[in-house]
Amino acid sequence: MTSMDTTPDSDRGDTSGNRASLHQRIIRDIEQRILSTEWMPGDRIPSEQALTEQYGCSRMTVNKALTQLAQSGLILRRRKTGSVVKRQDTRTAILAIYDVADEVKSHDLPYRYTICERLQRHPTMQETTCPGFREKEDLLALTVLHLADDEPFCLEERVISLSAAPDAANESFANLAPGAWLLNHVAWTTGEHRISAESSNARVSKLLKVAKGSAILVVQRLTWRQGEPVTRVRLNYPGHQHRLTADFTPIQGLRPTS
Amino acid sequence: MTSMDTTPDSDRGDTSGNRASLHQRIIRDIEQRILSTEWMPGDRIPSEQALTEQYGCSRMTVNKALTQLAQSGLILRRRKTGSVVKRQDTRTAILAIYDVADEVKSHDLPYRYTICERLQRHPTMQETTCPGFREKEDLLALTVLHLADDEPFCLEERVISLSAAPDAANESFANLAPGAWLLNHVAWTTGEHRISAESSNARVSKLLKVAKGSAILVVQRLTWRQGEPVTRVRLNYPGHQHRLTADFTPIQGLRPTS
């Protein structure tokens, strides 16, 4: 009988300020209840049927809202038993990984890079044992120094699989750094980051012009394309000047890139 | 007239192996085209109307697929001009931040912690100038050493706002470390992480039993609840033994927690 009496708030017949769509309002309402601890982890969320009546809308609309809440990790949906507030024991942070050039430019500093080293080789022992690359694969190894305002900003040690990116062999990387070049030529990949702190060794210290043994923030990235390893890169940032920032919000979507 | 002729592949009338739902198959198909560079950034994606005919389904189903692709950052949707493949210049990684206790236990090591220091105070100069806390607010400052297998694993330096979490003042944290306690008592928050590498100072070195000046991975976390700062925490991990890992996949959703 579509009782409208329980309509949560009163912008229903309101002509002004009706910015959000209905399913978004449902999302906000439920988020609010969870945030305010009115609904605690494990508590049951009204069934789609119940919400359909509460909001006087169709089930699709409610379903869309609950599906999004589940996708953003706020609730768990199960058949028969219904949806419940999820326990939030681990939080996820969204870390945006930029191209180093963009990163520098976002600080309003002039950017340039130099290729310090370039050679074609096969995987080392370490590389074959650990993660991605096949034995005897043709690889291109590059060392790139990124500079901001002519000061060392990041030392990039990259290995590219030439079977995944054959064009790389004949590319000078004179106008486009390898990272950006790959972004333009090899499209999307899945991958993995490892972030750690290390003491700089002699080579890194020299190139980054930091004291030997000083703290370096190391971001390692492995990327695949359709199951094939494409590139492995170690980005060495002087620890004192650099930091990664990540927002975490279990609320209203994950804002993937925007 | 719902032409079925162009149905992309042939599991339509197939009774076996019909695992994925239709909108998921549409998502996969489009992802595939983008991954294979058949559709490059900027290229136009068929309109909802066109896809509706291609797949012989209703517009809602196509819309659901495209909406998800847009939410995961793969495509851009615009009215009138239609949807296009998005340029992928920045990638986002999902970083799971666990409670330190869970982190240790996931390594199958016995876990314990000790509260090294505890005092109630007001914000320091630095704290009032920089980010969250109001002046003269009551704060609880804690230093917690987390141990794995009785070896120092992480040094936690935490400040809790007593206006946001008044119960904390009378809590001994004997059975539950402050981080886990807050998770249970203050519900969800939005927040921010800053990850950097630093050289350990005397205090940190001593507590973590590492050489002074060695590389430390520092994770700073600021959390708010409804706009009010709740807690600020610095987690100091010996850099050599610890690393954060994050997966990035611009493909098929962001798997927020799972």
Add this chain to the structure above:
DNA sequence: CAGTGGTCTAGACCACTTC
């Protein structure tokens, strides 16, 4: 078995944006 979510349809109206 009955309750719940998962998915889909075949329409509809509107808002926005470019032409």
Add this chain to the structure above:
DNA sequence: AAGTGGTCTAGACCACTGT
């Protein structure tokens, strides 16, 4: 003005799952 996505409806059938 026309094309596109944004949203919503009022049904429907099915799959899963706990009792």
